[in-house]
Amino acid sequence: MLGPVTDAYSISTWAGGDGREGLRALLAAYHLRTEEEKGVPVPGVADLPERYRAEVEDPGAAFERDVVLVARRDGSAVGCVVLTEAAGGRAEIKRLWVDPDERGRGVAGALVQAALARAREAGLRSVRLSVWRWRTTAIALYERLGFAVTRSWDARDDLLCLEHPLR
Template identity: 45%
Template sequence: MSVDAHRPLERPVIRVADLTGPDAIEVGSAVRAYLLQTELEKHQQERTVPDPAAPLPERYRREVETPAAAYAGHRVLLAQLEERVVGVVVLSEREGIAEIKRLWAVPAARGRGVGSALLDGAVHAAAASGATEVRLSVWDWRQGALRLYESRGFERVPSWDDRERLVCLVRPV
């Protein structure tokens, strides 16, 4: 993604994804990038060498291959810059609690407010649906993401997940 130095930076546009149409491809592609990056980072943290030919673990394939089925009952928002999809956030809701399941900004678009806009869009969508809090989890090595979440009012709480190094955060709506 190139940026014209003479044009002011455009703010990301956040919209609800239509998973029955072309947005499904965009969501699958963004989620694939997110999951592959996560798997690579896990190997780096464990100091193991990933197999570049290895497919995504089975538990993730449905999200990439059939996002409409994988995210049925979820709210999926897309971020666009210059009419290009540059990010995605997946929000689930249950019993007044919304949970951000995936949040990804294309690396080339980072630093342009994409992550902040997606996070704000997810919180707004949670509030509009009547949720009283939003929660999420993030790996402790993702310090940039932790700073973003905490800057938006998320606070660390005891973990609801038994995976080591996963940080859980909550914020009221």
């Protein structure tokens, strides 16, 4: 365990089968909501694009080289974030999601800070991420935590790229 977020929450590294269903539920909610926000809602996980469906169905395989951090309250997964395998001195944060009923309590910020700490410990020079422009609350969080807009590495419309220097 990385430690408590508050007396009620803790963050730990996800270890394969440990709490698999909780992580799968968080990833499913993330992807279903994202597809809805992009204007292409789907009725369920089976209808997600293959890449995203694979993450939900088998997060252990999808993120086998990455670090998956999970926030828990009373043993239940309430938030997650993925720190990708490092390449060229940097990693990427993706799939930040907190159950809507748990938002506003510092869980998302604690997950991002835990991912940044892992990246620092690994000696990386920076962490980057991409976020949809309409996710203004997430963008504000990232900026408060030291991320700044950078040149895009992704050509998709409405995607904003940010980076956080670690050294």
